[in-house]
Amino acid sequence: MFPIGRLAKATGVKVPTIRYYEQIGLLPEPERTAGNQRLYTQGTLERLAFIRHARDLGFPLEAIRELLSLSDRPGQSCAAADEIARRQLAVVEARMARLAALRDALQRMLDHCASGTIADCRVIEVLGDHGLCAHDHGAAEAGHPA
Amino acid sequence: MFPIGRLAKATGVKVPTIRYYEQIGLLPEPERTAGNQRLYTQGTLERLAFIRHARDLGFPLEAIRELLSLSDRPGQSCAAADEIARRQLAVVEARMARLAALRDALQRMLDHCASGTIADCRVIEVLGDHGLCAHDHGAAEAGHPA
């Protein structure tokens, strides 16, 4: 039985994130000390490590919720878990393809940059002119910092 | 002079998004009709097309804001714009490397899936066991739907 800080250190998940996971029901409400502080067990540590690994692999929390509920019923078929992982793989591959296109477009912009004034700047030019870009009208692969 | 719907159709940017861009100062406040409806010019259309292209290339709005302010001063050096694009390229490449690692980990999980019961499921197993994963402790490349 250890407090939240030790759990955080052991799993590499930050303290507020652990509380957030509890709030959204990914982690069970733990026991408390007389002074209302959370006390965790080894079981919860393992559950959180599972979540952490899955997050590292890019699974959204909803998929992790599903995987956890599967792993709580160990006698059943593996097919559902397999399917979730397969879907995640597809997501990752799609995102990679999209990024490869972006990288190439950026590289082309930079390759041809005259390093002169803004008026001749390929970067600005490509972004401003409809005809010069690769013109992929899928969803933007943007946002979301490291 | 045309209304917001036509601007949306012409650029492929949704109507609420256009209003949002105005709200955060990426687009200027347009003229209005007597009945308070927005009226846009060709200039704004081009500005919005620029934003759209840059978003498609994954530039965050703050970088776009900077690029726009650069392109408003066409006599200056291209170096700053070049630098922004270079940074974006680095971001994209880092993200790709991260995704490649995820893809490989997912692929390995699936390759070895016994297709049996949950108890033997490689997917669950890998996520639960610290020792089995590739153990890259960078930030998660997660979230963010298409």
Add this chain to the structure above:
DNA sequence: CTTGAAGCTCTAGTCGCTAGAGGAATTAGG
């Protein structure tokens, strides 16, 4: 002149956290 599409403002929700305020509890050292 009526109807239906398109416009308006405003608020709240999405995802997965992160940051901060303002306080209470625990723990290590003296």
Add this chain to the structure above:
DNA sequence: CCTAATTCCTCTAGCGACTAGAGCTTCAAG
């Protein structure tokens, strides 16, 4: 046993980049 430092608590608000919906007004076509 007491103090000081650290950790913990709850709560609210914010990030980026939108998206959705309520409830209303204005415009264009027939």
